[in-house]
Amino acid sequence: MAQSLQPPPSPPPWEVLLLVAERLDPRTLATASCVCKSWSISMASNNLWEPIFSAKFPSLTNLAASSATTSPPVSFRRLFGLGHTAAARRRPAPSKPILSLSDLVFVISVSGTDKANGCIVSGGTKKEEKDVPEPMFTVVKHGGELAVDRNRLFKFDINVSNGDEVVVIGAGEEVEVVWNVVLEGWRAVFTMIECGGRVGMAPRADGWFSEELPAAGCCPKEVSGGIVADLKLGVCKNGEGGKNDKVRIESVSVGMMSVLSWRYVSLDDGLMYLQHFLFNP
Template sequence: MGSMVRKANTNASTENWHLLLQVFSCLDGPSLGRATCACKAWREVGVQEDLWQQICRAKWPSLDSNAGSCVVKQAGGYRRLFARRFQAQHAQHRSDEEKPCLSLQSLIFLVDVTVGNEVLCSFVRRGHELSGGEVFQFTVSLCDGEVVGKGREVEKIEALRNVKVSWAVMVMGSDRVFQVMDSIKAGQVIGGGCSFWEALADHRCCCAPGMSQHLAEVGLGLGVNGGLQEVSLALLNTLDWRYFSIAHALTYFQHLFFG
């Protein structure tokens, strides 16, 4: 008798599972995402990749290709890809619509580049010294007092074995500090310099929690004598590989500093 009850319960559970699957297949992405938060049983059904594959390919037909399959694999599956793109889309809209209270002039940038115990450069720049176009990408030409390792050979810097890049941001009138980058990872050598990238701290204004798709970028430009000549600073959106606008970057910093 007990085995018959268990079998009946199993059949009922299987039937409910398939019924939920049919219902969920009629939902759009946001609705399905909310449904998976209702209870454990709904989540077990709602996270099925087949459901999210159907939603993603309907919304973005380009995913139904070899290149699209590679993108899905890199993102960790259709469900994670939808979450990333949906959140990024709405975050971009928020940042475009919301006017940040911070200004570029209110920010202070602190950058240090070292190799072991030797300082290649160390400088502080205020935002008004970096202002230019509408894109958050700046190139800082170094002064004599900011360059220590002028005599280093290019080959040693290009090896990038022990190069450490530290980039922090402060707001004038506040004692808060945000560490944008603190990297000892090898960068990519490009022409007469190299670039370092590090994932930005997650924030709801830019990306879904745990799914950061934005990078901080620091580039090191070398002079003809092998010394460090300039440093570039930027924030990068990896969904479309474009640099943040000034407004988007200021909104991001504003949320990080003041919530």
């Protein structure tokens, strides 16, 4: 004997659907209203959307009274959609810089203001000092050669001790540092630091230089709230000749710091800032 087929279960009454709808969040309600025409009518009920709209956007409740005079009146679901769109547009969209690190060239130079204390040793021979001060050394580094750390901060360490020339200066000597950022192809230049100061006396002490940069209103708050260019000279005691009053420059560290947090800004924020001055389409 053939087994009789069971009739399909009847759908739940509409009253149950409305009870469930009262406990749904706005996103689920909007999704459920797309199932079919009957669900759309049920899920678009003003009884469901009015408390959600009033709780989420109390500043827009005056729109409900003004829209009641229109024909047909604007539903609370529609008013909620207007409020949601307006709130999303008020939030600044995260922007990505057009400028990339490989588009930049860093040019860093250090000059001594006292020629009696500074010298450059090349191949063990001291170069003749001139009356006109000249840079002790100049580093040209293309952005594509810079190593980006895992946190993607706008901070870069450059080794200057692996060349033929060794830069030796007197501990505590007054020096002038200049850091320029050049747009590839020599299309634009922006000076990050141009200032003077003293190099630390103690071995392994760093010469730290910083200079506040002009504001760029188009940038994220981390940058537009105040930005400082940062440059550190990594030095160590010079062992040549047993002298203790000389230090050797081994590295240069450059970066951009936020005045608000006093932390290094992200790579993207730093590029956005430089883009404003170098490549602002």
